[in-house]
Amino acid sequence: MPTYPSRRSLLQGAAGIAIAAPLLSACVTSGGNDDKPAANTGNKSADNPLGVKDDAPLEVVIFKGGYGDDYAKHAEDLYKGKHAKATIDHKGIQKVGEALQPRFVANTPPDVVDNTGAGRLDLATLVGAKQLSDLTELLDAPSFDDANTKVRDTLLPGVVDDGTFDKQVLTLNFTYTVWGLWYSKPLFASKGWTYPKTWDEMLALCATIKAAGIAPWTYQGKYPEYINDPLLSMAAKTGGEALLKSVDNLEPNAWKSDALKAAAEAFAELAAKGYIMSGSEALSHTESQAAWCQGKAAFIPCGSWLESEQKGVAPSGFDMAMGPVPARTSSDKMGPAAVQAASSESFIVPAKAKNVAGGMDYLRILFSKQSAKAFAQSAGTLPAVAGATDGLTLSSGLGSTRDAIKAAGKEAFTFRFRTWYAELAKAVDDATGELVNKRATATEWADRIQKAADAIAKDSGVKKYTR
Structure with missing residues (x-):
């Protein structure tokens, strides 16, 4: 392919x-x-x-x-x-x-x-x-x-x-993308499932979903950046603005912080418990999203373009919606409604x-x-x-992303390293692919990414940005 x-x-x-x-x-x-x-x-x-x-x-x-x-x-x-x-x-x-x-x-x-x-x-x-x-x-x-x-x-x-x-x-971006976890509202309603607010609630729900014969999660395995988003969102909620700055500013040992390691451990546990659909690693974004629309998995991580991308694929009445990534700890520096969001469609x-x-x-x-x-x-x-979008009648998916942004308020956040340092972005993608497929521990994940970040920080040929 x-x-x-x-x-x-x-x-x-x-x-x-x-x-x-x-x-x-x-x-x-x-x-x-x-x-x-x-x-x-x-x-x-x-x-x-x-x-x-x-x-x-x-x-x-x-x-x-x-x-x-x-x-x-x-x-x-x-x-x-x-x-x-x-x-x-x-x-x-x-x-x-x-x-x-x-x-x-x-x-x-x-x-x-x-x-x-x-x-x-x-x-x-x-x-x-x-x-x-x-x-x-x-x-x-x-x-x-x-x-x-x-x-x-x-x-x-x-x-x-x-x-x-x-x-x-120097640029002004016209569209706004929100990242989170997507699910079908009618499916959840029919099963009596409630969208989880904490990671403990997520793991408990995943056990219930798996018992019902449905895979709790799938993801766009060929592009592990998709599953990076909820992992990094979880870490950002725990570590707050200080974590965002330390990562993007290439500070020493930023990737070894407690917040990032805890998030990596959470996703390693998700994989270890068999809550990710078998074979997801080999799937493209279109294949994994189609499987999700077919009811083979309950959750999929993605940005707010998902609903538009699934037109003609999602069955009638699927009514997809996006929720924020559940909180990892009870002492997170950001609230449970905080979401990762960024603008795109760049005008100059x-x-x-x-x-x-x-x-x-x-x-x-x-x-x-x-x-x-x-x-x-x-x-x-x-x-x-x-x-x-005030006063407009919105589709289920678009309405849920609009509501998520309103609920997040000033706690809409984003990492900048992916756009500033392509090599670091690839290192994170590769490491997370290994993590969620049980070929690396959370510690190994952090060490591998920190090594890549340190190499970029020391490379005088790479233009550096700070936030």
Whole structure:
């Protein structure tokens, strides 16, 4: 069976897949920001906070993938309502890197780009080449919906941090992904099962599920990063913000912390008790998710794209829902409702665009409640704008992720190492695959990952980030 990137990998908004990195790197020596086009701006006012020149053309390039590009065109219509004299050149494409790499090299990029998809431009290279506009002015501008609220204050937790590199906000992500454990509400109701809040409750429920002839868990075995998510979520709840920082900042012995080892022990116990469906290690994400939809397993770990991905696979009335990872201890530093969440679908305004102000104002409009609500209705996906789904009738899965984010409040968290350090991400994936297939202990798991983290920390050739 052919291999391909997992959906989680495609959602990452930082390191990404290196499309034409060598050529893009040449931008650093081809003038940097010194040869930035002359400002194409107008007068700033309450109605035009970013100073867009009313008749300046705007070029918008959108990744036309699973979400299509109608949502982007809807925002363009709103933009025209503000800047009636502007002409908009809209391009909906799929191979963003292939199409735009020569234009970045030539210093003639579009005004705003949805840099998403497997063929996207390498974000790390763009950042290093200083090819991206700092979006701080946009974030501090009044929102499109409410002049008394800044754009930054309309976004869900973590969105600004997800686009921050060396204290500059260089990208803004439009969709919001939540990770947790998925189950069928009708199945649980028919069996009288209650979603567990603690790990002890999870293990007790797993024993009951197994006795009923159903595997308690399955996972996307060929891509063990999927089962990493609940393990790392459990550790984050136990260790809190200090753990997130120590791991992402490559601190010595971070992976040997009590919180991470306890989480690894929990998943080793899950495997040891036979609570993971036999053969899961050999399954792709589509195969494991199909088995789960067929009722062969009760739980599967995944991000909030699962419901959309299972359309046409999940039977009628399956009514999937996502719950937060159960707490490992009674003294966790985060509450039981805390969830791992991060933004994706990365939008950028090139530094050398002809209409930087227009690109930013387009994003101000795109990230409005009005625009985000239209996106949620058409795409069935949670936007990164707070309150965008209020008042909408949502599907079971999307409704559960929206409810999870509301319940988590400020305790929505994410690790950053996966997007900053691809080699460390792979080391964690490989170690967890060994752990949940009973070929490594929790101590061996921690030692193996810590060795990989230490090697990256000592490698002067690897760009380091801190949080």
